[in-house]
Amino acid sequence: MNIQDDMEWITCDSPVNIAVIKYWGKRDEKLILPLNSSVSITLNHEELRARTTVAISRNFNEDKMWLNGKEQSMKNARLQSVISQIKRLSRKRKTDCDQLDEKLQWKLHICSENNFPTAAGLASSAAGYACLVYALSKLYGINGDISKIARLGSGSACRSLYGGFVIWNKGESSDGEDSKAEQIAPETHWPELRILILVVSDQTKHTGSTVGMQTTVATSELLQQRLQTVPQKVDKIKQAILNKDFHSFAEITMKDSNQLHAVCLDTYPPVSYLNDTSHHIMQLVHAINEDNTSNMVAYSFDAGPNAFLFMQEKDVPTIINILRYFYPSSDPHFLRGLPVPEKDDYHVDYTTFIELKVVPRALKFVIYTKPGPEPSVKETDCGLLASDGLPKLHQ
Amino acid sequence: MNIQDDMEWITCDSPVNIAVIKYWGKRDEKLILPLNSSVSITLNHEELRARTTVAISRNFNEDKMWLNGKEQSMKNARLQSVISQIKRLSRKRKTDCDQLDEKLQWKLHICSENNFPTAAGLASSAAGYACLVYALSKLYGINGDISKIARLGSGSACRSLYGGFVIWNKGESSDGEDSKAEQIAPETHWPELRILILVVSDQTKHTGSTVGMQTTVATSELLQQRLQTVPQKVDKIKQAILNKDFHSFAEITMKDSNQLHAVCLDTYPPVSYLNDTSHHIMQLVHAINEDNTSNMVAYSFDAGPNAFLFMQEKDVPTIINILRYFYPSSDPHFLRGLPVPEKDDYHVDYTTFIELKVVPRALKFVIYTKPGPEPSVKETDCGLLASDGLPKLHQ
Numbered sequence: 091m092n093i094q095d096d097m098e099w100i101t102c103d104s105p106v107n108i109a110v111i112k113y114w115g116k117r118d119e120k121l122i123l124p125l126n127s128s129v130s131i132t133l134n135h136e137e138l139r140a141r142t143t144v145a146i147s148r149n150f151n152e153d154k155m156w157l158n159g160k161e162q163s164m165k166n167a168r169l170q171s172v173i174s175q176i177k178r179l180s181r182k183r184k185t186d187c188d189q190l191d192e193k194l195q196w197k198l199h200i201c202s203e204n205n206f207p208t209a210a211g212l213a214s215s216a217a218g219y220a221c222l223v224y225a226l227s228k229l230y231g232i233n234g235d236i237s238k239i240a241r242l243g244s245g246s247a248c249r250s251l252y253g254g255f256v257i258w259n260k261g262e263s264s265d266g267e268d269s270k271a272e273q274i275a276p277e278t279h280w281p282e283l284r285i286l287i288l289v290v291s292d293q294t295k296h297t298g299s300t301v302g303m304q305t306t307v308a309t310s311e312l313l314q315q316r317l318q319t320v321p322q323k324v325d326k327i328k329q330a331i332l333n334k335d336f337h338s339f340a341e342i343t344m345k346d347s348n349q350l351h352a353v354c355l356d357t358y359p360p361v362s363y364l365n366d367t368s369h370h371i372m373q374l375v376h377a378i379n380e381d382n383t384s385n386m387v388a389y390s391f392d393a394g395p396n397a398f399l400f401m402q403e404k405d406v407p408t409i410i411n412i413l414r415y416f417y418p419s420s421d422p423h424f425l426r427g428l429p430v431p432e433k434d435d436y437h438v439d440y441t442t443f444i445e446l447k448v449v450p451r452a453l454k455f456v457i458y459t460k461p462g463p464e465p466s467v468k469e470t471d472c473g474l475l476a477s478d479g480l481p482k483l484h485q
Numbered sequence: 486m487n488i489q490d491d492m493e494w495i496t497c498d499s500p501v502n503i504a505v506i507k508y509w510g511k512r513d514e515k516l517i518l519p520l521n522s523s524v525s526i527t528l529n530h531e532e533l534r535a536r537t538t539v540a541i542s543r544n545f546n547e548d549k550m551w552l553n554g555k556e557q558s559m560k561n562a563r564l565q566s567v568i569s570q571i572k573r574l575s576r577k578r579k580t581d582c583d584q585l586d587e588k589l590q591w592k593l594h595i596c597s598e599n600n601f602p603t604a605a606g607l608a609s610s611a612a613g614y615a616c617l618v619y620a621l622s623k624l625y626g627i628n629g630d631i632s633k634i635a636r637l638g639s640g641s642a643c644r645s646l647y648g649g650f651v652i653w654n655k656g657e658s659s660d661g662e663d664s665k666a667e668q669i670a671p672e673t674h675w676p677e678l679r680i681l682i683l684v685v686s687d688q689t690k691h692t693g694s695t696v697g698m699q700t701t702v703a704t705s706e707l708l709q710q711r712l713q714t715v716p717q718k719v720d721k722i723k724q725a726i727l728n729k730d731f732h733s734f735a736e737i738t739m740k741d742s743n744q745l746h747a748v749c750l751d752t753y754p755p756v757s758y759l760n761d762t763s764h765h766i767m768q769l770v771h772a773i774n775e776d777n778t779s780n781m782v783a784y785s786f787d788a789g790p791n792a793f794l795f796m797q798e799k800d801v802p803t804i805i806n807i808l809r810y811f812y813p814s815s816d817p818h819f820l821r822g823l824p825v826p827e828k829d830d831y832h833v834d835y836t837t838f839i840e841l842k843v844v845p846r847a848l849k850f851v852i853y854t855k856p857g858p859e860p861s862v863k864e865t866d867c868g869l870l871a872s873d874g875l876p877k878l879h880q
Contacts (some may be wrong), residue, residue: 161579294842312747315710345753352707352751358736359771360743376754447689482576 092470098193099145100228101473104221104465106138106212106250107131107256108285108398110343110390111324115307115317121230122264123247125307126320129327130172130249131400132277133285134462137152137427140217142202143474144225150197156481157218158203158473165445172196172223179239180230194230201474201481203366210454211293211394219243220250224465233356237271247444253463255278255331277461280334284428287457288397288413290367302354302361309358317337336402340388342349343400344375367452373397374416377444378409409432413460415440417453427458487865493588493876494540494575494865495623496868497854499616499860501533502526502605502644502651503680503793505524505738505785506719506746510702510712516661517640520702520797521715524722525644525674526795528680529857533824535612538869539620545592551876552613556687567618567638568593572632575625576858589625594721596869598878605849606789614638615645619860648672648858650726652719657865672856675729679801679823683792683808684853694788697749697756731797735783738795739770742785760790762847769811770794773804801853810835812848822853840862 107130115125155169164170176484177194200222204214205279224239227233237248243281248270251257261269284316297305306313306377323342354361364372372389378387387409388400401409410430415438441448476482487494508523518552550564559565585849597616599609601648620636622628632643636653643665644651649672656664692700725734728756731850734850749756759767765785774780782796796804798876810833871877 311714312707312710315707319706348755349751352747356747362764369757
């Protein structure tokens with residue numbers, strides 16, 4: 091934390107996480123308590139992260155917030171809930187030696203941005219809320235489990251507070267005290283795992299996940315069956331992760347993604363996130379896997395058409411060449427993120443063993459990344475607020 | 486039946502049927518016994534039908550079959566099963582006065598064609614098998630229930646043997662004796678009901694329904710839940726049909742279509758029949774209905790991307806204008822089938838209340854039809870075989 095005159099501030103980064111056992115449906119809308127436990131992989135900060143600077147000062151006149159360069163209203167129930175819970179926890183843990191009581195009265199400035207384009211349609215609220223809660227906990231000097239507070243901002247945000255492989259236990263208690271995230275294994279446990287994010291070109295506006303899951307809970311006949319089968323799948327994927335058993339990991343991941351989108355379709359009116367490109371990617375993945383003795387790649391889709399592909403590092407060059415073949419692009423920045431080792435098989439005619447159409451420009455771009463660590467505090471010069479407490483961008 | 490020299494022949498027409506409670510999954514692959522009962526609407530022959538001429542002669546050297554102008558192998562297990570069951574029934578019911586024993590030895594020529602283009606991707610096996618079984622029953626003089634035999638050719642064919650509103654009771658017995666179709670109400674019961682078939686332009690090849698449902702039964706976790714809820718939905722839609730309650734009929738129809746495609750997506754590997762145009766049509770239908778106090782239109786999708794829209798006659802001009810608006814086409818034969826009463830609201834800007842993109846050429850064409858009667862025997866001059874027992878087309 092930095093202290094200058096009467097302003098205190100801190101800057102933190104927080105990762106994106108991708109669920110492999112999906113969270114869909116709440117048992118408590120206000121406390122954001124889920125109907126099922128979920129499992130996710132936290133991604134490397136370098137490629138995808140939210141960054142947030144939080145500052146308090148006796149000179150600020152009102153709470154203010156900027157998100158990706160634009161000022162936002164503070165009148166968001168979830169945002170208010172997160173801030174008041176952090177302050178409550180801070181009050182509970184205060185020591186006599188600080189002037190916390192006074193500082194808790196100081197107005198707050200929040201400035202947050204993502205290092206990936208909004209137009210990519212990648213959900214950012216989880217990383218954003220995790221980052222805000224993490225930064226506020228550092229600013230107000232809170233230790234201990236804050237994933238319950240992040241959950242109040244955006245359910246899946248609680249998973250972004252841990253690195254590597256994470257479970258969000260749904261919990262049983264009605265006050266949500268046991269509905270929190272914990273780490274299954276750190277990112278170093280499975281160093282070979284890699285992720286490709288396929289950002290599809292057609293980002294048609296779709297139902298938000300909050301409304302989508304509410305409608306599913308209210309109308310889907312099949313959701314109950316899904317909820318009964320999730321605990322078994324959670325156990326199985328934890329084992330697959332602990333054993334680094336890619337074949338099983340891939341199968342469970344794909345089945346769970348498909349089941350999420352199945353209950354969305356069973357919703358009335360139906361909720362649909364997958365488009366023709368998403369389905370093409372799914373068929374391509376199954377075709378690649380059928381051509382192998384065991385699964386080489388797995389897909390997962392959230393509340394949008396973009397695909398998250400999981401694979402082992404050794405297979406990345408092959409997968410990338412297949413993607414370049416089926417989704418040709420002239421964009422020199424088509425492939426972003428980690429450097430990719432080249433593999434000289436560009437001239438393979440994949441259509442001889444994969445019966446699928448080539449679809450030029452189906453993908454906007456691809457981000458190559460890997461599992462990564464928990465949120466972290468950044469150096470002062472990474473800060474998004476200037477010494478006057480206003481966004482640097484605007485100066 | 487026509488008798489000339491040593492050849493006997495007959496020509497019949499059989500309708501297409503559209504399920505509103507879908508058949509998906511068999512409990513017996515060989516006897517084609519379904520896991521759930523299904524409900525369908527038989528369509529008018531004029532717009533969509535199969536026509537079959539069957540002929541026997543002491544002069545034929547072998548069994549032969551032509552389908553839409555092309556000779557087919559007779560070595561199809563289902564085809565053989567249907568023919569042998571028909572002959573078995575004929576033997577059982579023979580009287581002393583005919584020379585049936587001899588005629589049952591005569592070789593058989595079958596010639597069948599549909600009055601709708603194959604490229605339209607409309608399933609024709611139900612109408613085709615219903616037509617074959619109906620024609621053979623007339624040729625061999627069989628009365629009584631033949632829907633069990635049609636079922637052996639293609640499950641849903643049994644429903645095409647009745648007009649109007651039809652239920653295929655799944656039955657309980659292991660020999661399939663009680664798995665047969667029966668009429669809920671004739672087509673004259675609900676004379677206001679109309680159907681628009683939206684043939685979508687992108688007819689990408691997809692998984693056949695036989696393999697699709699096998700894979701669903703083998704892998705879908707959600708199918709069991711669907712099977713538990715079907716009986717209630719069957720009762721409800723029967724009531725809606727008997728009460729001519731379009732609002733309920735529409736809701737149950739859409740929910741069941743969505744649930745079918747949900748269990749397809751929950752299959753591993755997933756089975757997908759809906760494409761972006763199908764989803765656009767679904768969104769359009771829900772937008773139209775939301776703008777009304779009660780449902781004005783319902784969709785249903787089979788194992789392909791084409792939409793079957795149900796509505797009442799009074800709403801047809803409005804629906805057609807909306808379709809012309811969102812799926813503009815320059816094809817003068819865009820709208821086929823029954824004549825459509827014009828409605829002068831071509832200049833309405835539907836995008837002001839329906840937030841959807843206009844998608845030119847998304848539809849190949851639209852067929853306007855209505856519920857229709859059971860199969861029928863045709864006049865001699867409709868026959869597809871010439872007096873030498875070979876297809877007229879080929880002469």
